[in-house]
Amino acid sequence: MTAPADAPGREALARATGGTASRPWILREARAVLRICLKDLRIEWRSLDNLPAMFFFALLVMVIFSFGFDFAAFSFQELGPGMLWVAFCFAGVLAFGHSFALERQADGLAGMMLAPIDPGSLYLGKFLANLVTMLIVEALILPLCAVLFSARIDAVFWPLGLAILVHTIGFAAVGTLFGAMTARTRRGDVLLPIMMMAISIPLLISAVRTTAAVFSDQPALKQAAGAWLTMASIFDVIFMTAAYITFEYVIEE
Amino acid sequence: MKARSGSAGAGPGLMLGTLTVLVVALAIATLYGAYFYAAREKEMGDVQRIFYFHAPAGLACFLAFFVTFVCGIGYLATRKPGWDVMGHASAEIGLLFCLIVLVTGPFWARPVWGVWWTWEARLTTTLILFLIYSGYLLVRRYTDDPEQRARFAAVIGIVGFLDVPLVYWSVRFFRGHHPLVLKVSGGGGLEQSMRHVFLAGIATYFALYACLMVLRVRLGHAEVELRWLRERAIRGAHATRTPAGTHGGTS
Numbered sequence: 001m002t003a004p005a006d007a008p009g010r011e012a013l014a015r016a017t018g019g020t021a022s023r024p025w026i027l028r029e030a031r032a033v034l035r036i037c038l039k040d041l042r043i044e045w046r047s048l049d050n051l052p053a054m055f056f057f058a059l060l061v062m063v064i065f066s067f068g069f070d071f072a073a074f075s076f077q078e079l080g081p082g083m084l085w086v087a088f089c090f091a092g093v094l095a096f097g098h099s100f101a102l103e104r105q106a107d108g109l110a111g112m113m114l115a116p117i118d119p120g121s122l123y124l125g126k127f128l129a130n131l132v133t134m135l136i137v138e139a140l141i142l143p144l145c146a147v148l149f150s151a152r153i154d155a156v157f158w159p160l161g162l163a164i165l166v167h168t169i170g171f172a173a174v175g176t177l178f179g180a181m182t183a184r185t186r187r188g189d190v191l192l193p194i195m196m197m198a199i200s201i202p203l204l205i206s207a208v209r210t211t212a213a214v215f216s217d218q219p220a221l222k223q224a225a226g227a228w229l230t231m232a233s234i235f236d237v238i239f240m241t242a243a244y245i246t247f248e249y250v251i252e253e
Numbered sequence: 254m255k256a257r258s259g260s261a262g263a264g265p266g267l268m269l270g271t272l273t274v275l276v277v278a279l280a281i282a283t284l285y286g287a288y289f290y291a292a293r294e295k296e297m298g299d300v301q302r303i304f305y306f307h308a309p310a311g312l313a314c315f316l317a318f319f320v321t322f323v324c325g326i327g328y329l330a331t332r333k334p335g336w337d338v339m340g341h342a343s344a345e346i347g348l349l350f351c352l353i354v355l356v357t358g359p360f361w362a363r364p365v366w367g368v369w370w371t372w373e374a375r376l377t378t379t380l381i382l383f384l385i386y387s388g389y390l391l392v393r394r395y396t397d398d399p400e401q402r403a404r405f406a407a408v409i410g411i412v413g414f415l416d417v418p419l420v421y422w423s424v425r426f427f428r429g430h431h432p433l434v435l436k437v438s439g440g441g442g443l444e445q446s447m448r449h450v451f452l453a454g455i456a457t458y459f460a461l462y463a464c465l466m467v468l469r470v471r472l473g474h475a476e477v478e479l480r481w482l483r484e485r486a487i488r489g490a491h492a493t494r495t496p497a498g499t500h501g502g503t504s
Binding site for chain 1 (some may be wrong): 381384388392395396397401407409411420422423424426448
């Protein structure tokens with residue numbers, strides 16, 4: 001299914017990089033990043049290999065939570081943020097694993113590595129595609145969550161969106177790096193969640209606290225949210241930079 | 254490829270012997286100091302004496318993971334297998350010290366805090382460190398190509414260490430209301446005899462770290478050499494049929 005879908009991807013890559021040597025470096029790389037991202041999204045759009053699985057998995061996590069914890073005894077703002085982020089995190093693991101399993105089938109990574117682009121751009125392209133995939137799933141899950149748990153997401157739309165974006169960037173940054181790594185190991189399906197979850201624990205704490213602050217009206221929580229967002233942004237920057245630099249060594253044959 | 258010169262090698266053997274003697278001497282001194290020399294803590298009583306083993310193990314654990322971090326950068330920059338062998342050795346020993354910290358902590362916490370475990374920043378950070386570096390060893394175990402394994406390990410060694418301050422800060426901020434119970438850092442708040450024993454404990458653990466490192470690095474080099482010899486033997490046996498030979502070694 002993905003083998004024929006990969007051909008336009010490569011073609012797009014050739015278009016992205018061929019005959020553009022005169023362009024400034026940064027523009028050329030940005031174009032390649034965008035092309036790789038669009039290639040992945042197009043494959044997903046045509047095959048719908050992963051998005052439905054991610055969506056139903058996230059939904060299932062919420063259902064399990066609703067039985068695991070008593071939502072009648074606790075309010076949504078107490079249990080909801082943790083539940084949401086566990087669901088997003090687990091759905092993300094599916095995206096990151098799939099993102100590189102896809103390339104293995106037709107040896108797409110080797111093809112892209114032959115392109116005259118920085119390996120870091122390859123990372124950014126993959127990262128962007130994973131980020132968009134995660135955001136789509138989150139956008140689908142949130143309204144459902146509002147219905148299932150009577151959460152008022154319409155009233156806090158923009159702050160909630162900001163919290164989700166900042167933290168999803170971090171998860172995608174770490175997940176893309178480890179997705180590339182564990183796709184080349186035995187038992188990669190097990191190693192990916194272990195490595196990703198262990199590294200992104202600070203991010204998970206921050207995500208839950210910030211989301212709780214969005215839903216809550218306690219001033220103490222709201223005050224801390226700023227510090228959490230700063231920490232999460234620092235996390236994003238550190239790990240995107242580290243992954244951008246080290247990705248080259250991870251995908252090397 | 255690292256080739257051992259001559260016989261067993263008097264240099265490393267002598268170093269190892271010296272280190273072993275040093276570790277044993279320091280360990281005896283620390284044990285004596287912890288049980289007989291150091292003053293009895295007023296409120297916690299004798300159980301506080303575990304501190305002389307617990308805290309130095311924690312410091313040695315951080316040192317070990319820092320060495321793994323440096324070795325990761327060293328490997329990616331130079332691609333010399335020696336860096337990988339050292340990084341691997343240090344991560345393994347660091348994990349051992351981490352385990353010592355995690356096991357001795359509850360013995361002290363139970364009588365003093367009344368619980369075996371509390372989700373306080375230092376404890377939680379140590380636990381998460383344990384998870385990250387367990388992951389490091391797992392990824393190594395499940396990666397078959399030795400050269401690829403070294404690269405993956407280097408990346409995890411770097412990324413994992415960068416995570417430590419963020420983990421510490423976030424857990425601490427998360428548990429903002431929890432009192433900081435122990436005056437661990439520096440030993441500034443320690444009574445003099447306690448400080449002496451604490452410093453002896455640090456010296457013991459650092460010497461033990463050095464001793465284990467020498468042993469483990471030597472073992473690591475022997476492993477690399479064995480793999481190389483085995484590959485050469487296989488290549489030699491099949492030389493007439495497949496002149497290209499096979500590269501990817503078994504783990």
